[in-house]
Amino acid sequence: MADATSLPQAPLPPRRSPLDAVWVAGDYGAAAVGGPGVTMLRRSGLSSVQLDARRGTAASLRAAVAGALGLALPGPGRAASGGEVRALWLGPDRWMLLAEDTFALEAKLRAAAEPAGGVVVDQSHGRTILRLSGPAVREVLAKGTGVDLHPRAFAEDAVAQTGLFHLAVTLDRRRGTGTFDVHGMRGFAQSLFESLCEAAAEFGYRLSE
């Protein structure tokens, strides 16, 4: 039997968000003075690549990634940006790295990390990422998770894997006031989206194109 890696590979069709079918740009919910409480947009064209360190290789993996991508892998509960790549801590010796598809992150990471003991798995097809911003974002997210999102407890570049409306998500607090990236499982994207819309309705929300 031929080695699986030597089989000819047809190019993959472009990824489409599972929210394309339900997303109609516009303002919804309560008409809030001073604009909507929450603005949501889909982050598309992003590669999500998971990186795990095999036992005892975390230090060499950190050095390899720093050398190749100019990025220091963050510690527990933190995110770090370097160049075009953002890394989120997911668990002990485990990270999710993100970059624009055009950056060819998986190939670059594979070349740098595998010789250093890293395991690289492309998860781009399996994740849907929403960016939430606006004055009511924290209140909306707090309806669905027990994680303390107050800036004192959840500062810029803080990351939490948690349940949001009982769905597994990764929350990434971005720089700037009240901007969060919510990474959800693709198959649950519409449930997550509807829960967020219901939670945001009382503050008024905008779906950006």
Added chain:
Amino acid sequence: MIRIPCPYCGPRDHDEFSYAGDATKVRPADPAAATPEDWHRYVYLRDNPRGAHLEYWHHVQGCRAYVKVLRDTATHEVLAAGLPSDDLPFEDLEAGR
């Protein structure tokens, strides 16, 4: 609602975790030498204490690490939590009873 202080993630609701059993049970060190009684004790026999209980929880919706928790089964108070390799003050509590 129990709040479990995950050593990696900080305090989280227990519904992010999955209960993973009694943490006082030790697998027989030499499987070949262990008797059926040893395996029976390790696999099946569990105390059902009222009070301090040492147990594993899997932070399945968070960092996916296993966490060792010392919990009071009567009040649900979490007395201590740490990594599976940590020694939690369970024996001290047992001795003080």
